[in-house]
Amino acid sequence: MIKKDVILYNPLRLIGYETEDIIPEGGFGAVLARAGVGKTAFLVQIAISTLLRDKNVLHISLDNPVDKISLWYKEVFSHLVKQCKTDRLWESILPYRFIMTFKVEGFSVPKLEERLTDLTEQNIFSPHMLIIDGLPFDEPTRKSLPDLKALAKKHSMHVWFAVRIHRHEQQDTDGMPARFSKVSGLFDVAIQLKPEGKEIHVRSLKGSAKTVEHPALLLDPSTMMIKNSSL
Amino acid sequence: MEHDIQKVRNIGISAHIDSGKTTLTERVLFYTKRIHTIHNVKGKDGIGATMDSMELEKERGITIASAATYCSWQGHEINIIDTPGHVDFTIEVERSLRVLDGAILVLCSVGGVQSQSITVDMQMKRYKIPCIAFINKCDRSGANPFRVIDQLEEKLGHNAIAMQIPIGIEADFIGIVDLVSMKAIYFDGDNGENVRIEDIPENLLAEAMEKREELIDAASMYSDELTEAILEEKEIAEDLIIDAVRKGTLTREMTPVFIGSAYKNKGVQPLLDAVVNFLPCPRDVQNEALDMEKDEAPVIMDSDPKKPVVALAFKLEDAQYGQLTYIRVYQGTLAKGSSVVNIRSGKKIKIGRLARMHADQMEDIEAIPAGYIGALFGIDCISGDTFIAPGLNLSMTSMFVPNPVISLAIAPKDNNARINMSKALGRFTKEDPTFRTYVDDETNDTIIEGMGELHLEIYVERMRREYSAEVTTGKPRVAYRETITRMAEFNYIHKKQTGGAGQYGRVAGYIEPVATEDFVFENKIAGGKIPSQFIASCEKGFRQCLGKGPKIGFPVTGIKIVINDGASHSVDSSEMAFQAAARGAFLEGYARAGAVIHEPIMKVVVETPAEFQGSVMGLLNQRRGMIISCQDEGTLCAIEAQVPLAEMFGFSTVLRSSTQGRAQFTMEFVKYKQAPQSIVEELIEQAAKEKKNAA
Numbered sequence: 010m011i012k013k014d015v016i017l018y019n020p021l022r023l024i025g026y027e028t029e030d031i032i033p034e035g036g037f038g039a040v041l042a043r044a045g046v047g048k049t050a051f052l053v054q055i056a057i058s059t060l061l062r063d064k065n066v067l068h069i070s071l072d073n074p075v076d077k078i079s080l081w082y083k084e085v086f087s088h089l090v091k092q093c094k095t096d097r098l099w100e101s102i103l104p105y106r107f108i109m110t111f112k113v114e115g116f117s118v119p120k121l122e123e124r125l126t127d128l129t130e131q132n133i134f135s136p137h138m139l140i141i142d143g144l145p146f147d148e149p150t151r152k153s154l155p156d157l158k159a160l161a162k163k164h165s166m167h168v169w170f171a172v173r174i175h176r177h178e179q180q181d182t183d184g185m186p187a188r189f190s191k192v193s194g195l196f197d198v199a200i201q202l203k204p205e206g207k208e209i210h211v212r213s214l215k216g217s218a219k220t221v222e223h224p225a226l227l228l229d230p231s232t233m234m235i236k237n238s239s240l
Numbered sequence: 241m242e243h244d245i246q247k248v249r250n251i252g253i254s255a256h257i258d259s260g261k262t263t264l265t266e267r268v269l270f271y272t273k274r275i276h277t278i279h280n281v282k283g284k285d286g287i288g289a290t291m292d293s294m295e296l297e298k299e300r301g302i303t304i305a306s307a308a309t310y311c312s313w314q315g316h317e318i319n320i321i322d323t324p325g326h327v328d329f330t331i332e333v334e335r336s337l338r339v340l341d342g343a344i345l346v347l348c349s350v351g352g353v354q355s356q357s358i359t360v361d362m363q364m365k366r367y368k369i370p371c372i373a374f375i376n377k378c379d380r381s382g383a384n385p386f387r388v389i390d391q392l393e394e395k396l397g398h399n400a401i402a403m404q405i406p407i408g409i410e411a412d413f414i415g416i417v418d419l420v421s422m423k424a425i426y427f428d429g430d431n432g433e434n435v436r437i438e439d440i441p442e443n444l445l446a447e448a449m450e451k452r453e454e455l456i457d458a459a460s461m462y463s464d465e466l467t468e469a470i471l472e473e474k475e476i477a478e479d480l481i482i483d484a485v486r487k488g489t490l491t492r493e494m495t496p497v498f499i500g501s502a503y504k505n506k507g508v509q510p511l512l513d514a515v516v517n518f519l520p521c522p523r524d525v526q527n528e529a530l531d532m533e534k535d536e537a538p539v540i541m542d543s544d545p546k547k548p549v550v551a552l553a554f555k556l557e558d559a560q561y562g563q564l565t566y567i568r569v570y571q572g573t574l575a576k577g578s579s580v581v582n583i584r585s586g587k588k589i590k591i592g593r594l595a596r597m598h599a600d601q602m603e604d605i606e607a608i609p610a611g612y613i614g615a616l617f618g619i620d621c622i623s624g625d626t627f628i629a630p631g632l633n634l635s636m637t638s639m640f641v642p643n644p645v646i647s648l649a650i651a652p653k654d655n656n657a658r659i660n661m662s663k664a665l666g667r668f669t670k671e672d673p674t675f676r677t678y679v680d681d682e683t684n685d686t687i688i689e690g691m692g693e694l695h696l697e698i699y700v701e702r703m704r705r706e707y708s709a710e711v712t713t714g715k716p717r718v719a720y721r722e723t724i725t726r727m728a729e730f731n732y733i734h735k736k737q738t739g740g741a742g743q744y745g746r747v748a749g750y751i752e753p754v755a756t757e758d759f760v761f762e763n764k765i766a767g768g769k770i771p772s773q774f775i776a777s778c779e780k781g782f783r784q785c786l787g788k789g790p791k792i793g794f795p796v797t798g799i800k801i802v803i804n805d806g807a808s809h810s811v812d813s814s815e816m817a818f819q820a821a822a823r824g825a826f827l828e829g830y831a832r833a834g835a836v837i838h839e840p841i842m843k844v845v846v847e848t849p850a851e852f853q854g855s856v857m858g859l860l861n862q863r864r865g866m867i868i869s870c871q872d873e874g875t876l877c878a879i880e881a882q883v884p885l886a887e888m889f890g891f892s893t894v895l896r897s898s899t900q901g902r903a904q905f906t907m908e909f910v911k912y913k914q915a916p917q918s919i920v921e922e923l924i925e926q927a928a929k930e931k932k933n934a935a
Contacts, residue, residue: 074395075869075880096755100913108869115872124870127854133861 030138031055032169032197032216035162037154041172041189042202046209048171049073050233051202052140053085055169059138060102067128067136068106069121071113071143078108078142088232107134113145118156125164136164142171151192158195174201185214202228211235245543245611246521247316250568252337252369254360255346260376264346264502264511265309265320270431271509272311272318308555308566308597308613313512319613337364339554339568339613342519343371344511349383349499352873353391354847361396370489372496372514373398378406379413379501382875389497398495401458402451403485404510406499407444416499416507417444419452420481425510432505458494459484482517489518522611527570529626529634532583539634541570545609548572548629549580552636553621556671563670565616566597567608570636572629574614575607580627583635589627593617622670644676644689645840645885645909648696649714651685660709661686668699675699683934685714692907693889718886720923721838721912722789723798727752730829731805734821742812745770745821747778749803751829759786760800770806770818777815778803781822790827791835792920792927797912801826837920838912840885846895848903850877855898863887864916882910886919 032038038055042048056066070078086099109124128134139161144150161168172189179187185199193199198216202209209228229236253261269275310319321340337343343364347357364371373392375385385406392400407415407424415426417440424441428434440448456476460467463484469476488494498514500507523543529550530536541550549572557564567574574580579590595602595615608614621627626635652658665677665688676689690696693716703709731748747770754760761779770778782801789796806821844865848856850872856879857867865883888907895903915923 075871079869103868104866107867109872110869111872112874115874124853127857131854131858131861133857133867 030167032167034165034167035158036167036197037158037161037195038167038169038198039172039189039196040169040200040202041174041186041214043176044173046202046204047228047233048173048202049081049142050085051228051235052142052169052171053081054235056138056140057082057086057089060105063105064137065105065107065134066138066140067134068108068140069142070108070110071116073110073143075108075110082106085234088234107136113143116144118153118160122160129164136166139166139168141168144170146172146188154192154195183214245523248521248611249316249515249519250319250339250341250522250613251515251519252321252340252343253346254343254364255357260348260502261346264374264376264508267502267505267508268320268512269309269311271433271512272313274309274311310596314516316516318515337367337369339552340369341522341525343369344515345371345373347373347375347388349375349378349385349388350380352388353395358395368492370492370520372489372498372518373400374511375497375499376502378409378499379411379504381410383410383413385499392495392497399458399493400495400497401455403455403496403514404499405444405448405451407441413501413504413506416510417448418510419448419455420478422448422452427506432508435509456481459488462487462494486518490520490524529570529636532633532635543571543610545573548632549574549627550632550634550636551627553623553625553627556623562618563620565619565621566613567616567627568613569608569610571610573607573609579630581630582621583626583628583633588630589619591616623673644674644691645719646692646696647687647689647717647719649685649687650700650711653710653712657709657711660707661703661711664703664707664709716889719840720794720915722791722794722796722835723838724751724753724830724833724835726834728829728832730825732821732825732828734817734824743814743817743820744809744812745774745817746807747803747818747821747825748805749801751833752800754798754800758797759783762800762802764802764804765806770803771808774808774813774815774818777818778822781819782826784819785823785826789835790830792837792923794837837915837923839915839919840909841882841911841913842885842888842907843910844881844883844888844905844907846879846903846905847876848879848899850875852899852903853877853879856895856903859894859898863891
């Protein structure tokens with residue numbers, strides 16, 4: 010299997026968005042779910058599909074150590090290409106990935122900007138996509154989002170967030186969790202992972218694709234991989 | 241010497257460089273009355289710590305060779321192996337762990353779990369060594385033992401449980417609260433030798449109660465009696481907690497954590513109590529030997545001192561009276577005057593002098609029973625040899641020995657140095673399996689190989705100091721390799737008719753890359769086209785080509801050769817002819833098989849204050865490094881990168897100067913990877929130059 014096959018095989022294409030990046034440059038995307046439902050796995054799938062297109066991904070985690078995130082990538086990648094020898098392919102995508110971890114309390118937009126400048130000015134790494142996992146969507150975070158948006162625009166990055174929601178959280182009329190709906194205006198796309206019975210449904214809360222006729226998607230609970238519900 | 245095996249502890253003290261393990265060992269020896277004064281690492285008194293017996297260690301302030309020593313505490317005999325902290329000497333750590341039953345993992349309360357602690361912890365996991373943790377340097381500014389406990393859980397996955405809490409912290413650190421006895425412990429006297437036990441200070445009582453609850457809760461997992469006592473709300477006896485924690489520790493399901501400051505003489509005596517209470521005696525640990533007669537089937541060792549003896553030589557040293565061999569007895573008793581067999585050489589040896597070691601001083605003893613560590617004199621053996629009673633055929637499991645990744649040419653300055661250098665090399669290769677030496681056929685240079693720049697530097701330095709062998713060193717060389725990238729066919733005829741018997745052989749087949757092994761040879765000749773007696777010669781011919789690859793001259797690895805056709809002549813074919821034909825066939829196939837150069841890639845982890853993060857990443861990037869991650873730890877951050885070894889020479893100096901000496905790094909081999917074309921061209925040019933110079 011070569012890179013192209015893996016890209017074609019990638020179930021994310023089934024989501025049916027017009028561009029491969031799903032969100033525009035400087036845009037925000039969010040994956041909302043309760044703890045343990047598969048936000049990280051979902052984001053890692055988006056990241057891998059970007060890495061396979063030879064685009065840089067900076068994965069920022071605020072609650073997991075580097076080793077654990079690396080393991081997620083390895084797992085998801087091996088599920089994606091399980092039927093072939095992948096060593097070389099894996100090696101070829103690694104240079105496009107950069108993992109950065111922060112303590113939740115140590116993370117701030119100015120700090121991120123400083124780190125990004127370190128990387129870009131020395132030509133070490135210039136991210137095409139930014140993944141931010143583990144950011145608590147509390148008041149201070151919500152206030153800093155416009156700054157982050159400006160940073161994303163400045164560096165032409167596509168930014169994805171994992172947003173943890175709670176079981177009993179109130180929803181607004183669009184079905185958006187209350188705390189998120191306050192900032193949803195900043196987001197181009199919001200996808201919710203919702204467990205129903207033994208299945209995890211992938212629901213679009215905002216910015217769903219124009220080509221409506223795409224099939225409903227599920228997350229396979231055993232592998233956390235996206236699959237077509239008809240499969 | 242008493243022989244109650246329940247009262248023996250063979251322990252190691254493992255940790256990150258500079259977390260204070262040699263200082264801790266020094267205090268342990270002082271409180272157990274093995275020494276009568278305390279010397280510190282790089283002491284102002286110019287003497288240096290007792291365990292750092294090599295002059296060089298004293299000068300650099302690091303522990304290189306792990307000295308073994310013993311002491312006694314509360315009627316228990318504790319054998320301590322002091323282990324080096326730098327990753328370049330990791331084989332020493334691994335070897336020590338092989339013979340240990342338990343370990344103290346020393347952590348710095350400021351630095352916390354650092355990259356070297358992770359390496360050492362992985363090694364402990366590999367050998368299933370139960371451990372207790374000691375969070376040292378609680379008197380330092382920035383000390384936070386509870387943060388380190390969290391890191392033990394997060395980074396190393398330990399079920400770390402605090403057994404003590406500090407009374408005061410940083411400069412105000414004055415003592416500890418023991419959560420088992422619920423007493424405050426203070427350390428009085430010039431050297432903290434007088435332990436004063438008092439009630440817990442009022443202001444710490446609530447915190448102590450809370451932490452004790454956590455401790456009992458965690459310990460109850462390993463003891464039904466303790467759970468019962470909790471449920472029945474009885475008063476919980478100290479023994480009950482100790483027994484439960486011991487059970488959890490022995491199965492590596494729990495890591496009790498102790499705190500203190502060895503330098504300020506605080507918390508060491510309770511740590512010794514913990515060694516006795518929580519770490520295993522030799523009988524608690526299951527050791528296996530391999531039965532050489534039954535295809536290396538594992539045999540469980542019985543620590544009964546009356547059984548036939550099985551012992552392992554785990555460390556060699558050059559002493560005044562000849563070779564000193566550190567030995568651990570796993571079964572039976574090694575007695576003075578008895579005979580044993582070295583399983584590797586098959587030689588029978590009579591045990592002359594036996595000793596118990598205390599760094600570089602010793603004490604003669606009559607016997608070493610199972611479970612004990614001691615030393616032998618005048619025995620010719622190498623590190624890792626197993627000694628057994630005549631009639632047995634067992635070997636202790638072999639240790640994992642990585643291949644060297646770096647080499648250095650050395651030349652003696654004069655004839656005297658030549659003799660001494662050869663003596664030193666003989667000794668070092670026996671002591672350290674990762675250190676190798678050979679003479680280059682072409683240049684006649686003596687080459688030494690090892691695991692890193694510092695590793696080789698230390699040995700060159702030791703040659704000078706211990707053997708007065710003045711040597712000049714060349715530039716360190718990276719162990720590059722050649723391999724192929726595609727399948728290619730060959731069909732080669734070797735024919736010579738120059739008077740006398742002729743030579744004839746034809747070898748055909750193909751060569752292809754193989755990922756899992758260095759070399760595979762497969763014979764698919766049908767119909768006797770190459771007579772079977774010449775097949776081995778073909779293989780030999782191919783193997784002869786592997787040492788020096790045709791592209792630049794580096795060893796060839798990762799290839800498979802299949803021969804499927806050929807021809808012979810009834811008179812002119814010979815072993816020689818087929819060897820030559822195979823060599824020709826190899827060159828023919830290799831030239832078409834897309835040969836490439838592979839270089840060793842190292843995993844480099846730099847720990848640096850956050851303000852230097854950008855410049856450290858820049859340094860790694862300049863060195864063709866691929867930065868994998870960057871972990872922010874508040875004031876410190878850890879940057880992990882994969883960097884070609886060739887680019888890492890002199891990195892420590894550059895790193896020091898660009899971080900005001902505040903960053904440190906560890907480096908270990910991860911894999912071989914194809915070198916970029918520009919580097920290959922440089923190497924070709926360099927090889928051509930060397931050839932010209934040699935001619």
